[in-house]
Amino acid sequence: MTDSTLFERVTIIGFGLMGSSLARALRRHRVVHRVVACDADEHVRATISRLDLADTVTPDPAEAVADADLVILATPVGAVGRVAAAIGPHLTPGTLVTDVSSVKAAVIRDVTPHLPADVIFVPGHPVAGTERSGPEAGFADLFEGRYCVVTPLASTPPEAVERIETMWRSLGSLVEHMDPDHHDRAMAMVSHLPHLIAYTIVSTATDLEADRLEEVVRFSAGGFRDFTRIAASDPIMWRDIFLANRDAVLEMLQRFTEDLTALQRAIRWGEGDTLEQMFRRTRVIRRSVVEARQAGTFRPTEEHAAMDPDTLG
Numbered sequence: 001m002t003d004s005t006l007f008e009r010v011t012i013i014g015f016g017l018m019g020s021s022l023a024r025a026l027r028r029h030r031v032v033h034r035v036v037a038c039d040a041d042e043h044v045r046a047t048i049s050r051l052d053l054a055d056t057v058t059p060d061p062a063e064a065v066a067d068a069d070l071v072i073l074a075t076p077v078g079a080v081g082r083v084a085a086a087i088g089p090h091l092t093p094g095t096l097v098t099d100v101s102s103v104k105a106a107v108i109r110d111v112t113p114h115l116p117a118d119v120i121f122v123p124g125h126p127v128a129g130t131e132r133s134g135p136e137a138g139f140a141d142l143f144e145g146r147y148c149v150v151t152p153l154a155s156t157p158p159e160a161v162e163r164i165e166t167m168w169r170s171l172g173s174l175v176e177h178m179d180p181d182h183h184d185r186a187m188a189m190v191s192h193l194p195h196l197i198a199y200t201i202v203s204t205a206t207d208l209e210a211d212r213l214e215e216v217v218r219f220s221a222g223g224f225r226d227f228t229r230i231a232a233s234d235p236i237m238w239r240d241i242f243l244a245n246r247d248a249v250l251e252m253l254q255r256f257t258e259d260l261t262a263l264q265r266a267i268r269w270g271e272g273d274t275l276e277q278m279f280r281r282t283r284v285i286r287r288s289v290v291e292a293r294q295a296g297t298f299r300p301t302e303e304h305a306a307m308d309p310d311t312l313g
Helices: 017-028 042-051 061-065 077-090 105-114 158-170 180-206 210-218 222-231 235-244 246-268 272-291
Strands: 007-013 032-038 056-058 070-073 096-099 124-126 147-150 174-177
Touching: 007 017, 007 061, 017 032, 032 061, 042 056, 056 061, 061 077, 070 077, 077 105, 077 235, 096 105, 096 124, 096 158, 105 180, 124 158, 147 158, 158 174, 180 210, 180 222, 180 235, 180 246, 235 246, 246 272
Parallel strands: 007 032, 007 070, 032 056, 070 096, 147 174
Antiparallel strands: 124 147
8 A cells, every 4th residue: 555545445236326436536635555346236247347437347246345345335335234134254364344324223133143243334424416427427636625424433433434435535525424314313314305306306206287287398497497306316326315214314304395385375375475485594504514615516527627517416
């Protein structure tokens, strides 16, 4: 290992948007000497090889993790337990394992039983992404200026946490610590509920009569267009997220439903002051998001310059 690298051999299992972006970013920032890619889909593996995203490509998790000093689980939430069971017996003592899942308590529950005592799990969640999926969707600066939430276990050695944090900072991320349950409650509001609402609104539109649906598509302005962008996200990934974080999502959904009922009443009874007060209050949140530089402004790199900016998160 050279002085400029944090890890000699990093294995990334799952090469969708997150996995492929990580491979690009780790190489760009010289964080790793060798990248090993593992994916069960032969078409994905062919794309990884064509784009030269990894030094080694394999469908076999056991082969992929051999001699790795860091393993990154970048599969859908519903698959992490099966992957952990497959790689557990083949991990080298002292290997670090982390993940990129947006649900933490369920992932910790599903992964830790399969890891040997001499392997260290440091759960993480880069709060970044777009609605695109697959290895071609990734880009190296996905994590620039975005938060990565690390949720270490009580037994996790501080030096292992520091190595994972250093990796994320090297990729341009802002690192935060959270308790896993607290993380899941927070993500239910800031990420999971908005996706659920977007899926519902677009689903409602698809049930309209054909002529009205054609008008919805033809006259889509910023609001509906943005909902369709969010609702274009990977359905398998989001199915797993909602099921894995069901308690926190249901709690936020109940609160949203109550607020929606109050809004419905205000519109029905012409309570303009109530509507205006709520709309003014929500503008404060938007200003806070902009001031925190988390408003989603994307500056395309060369590889994305030809894409429609509305398709980028």
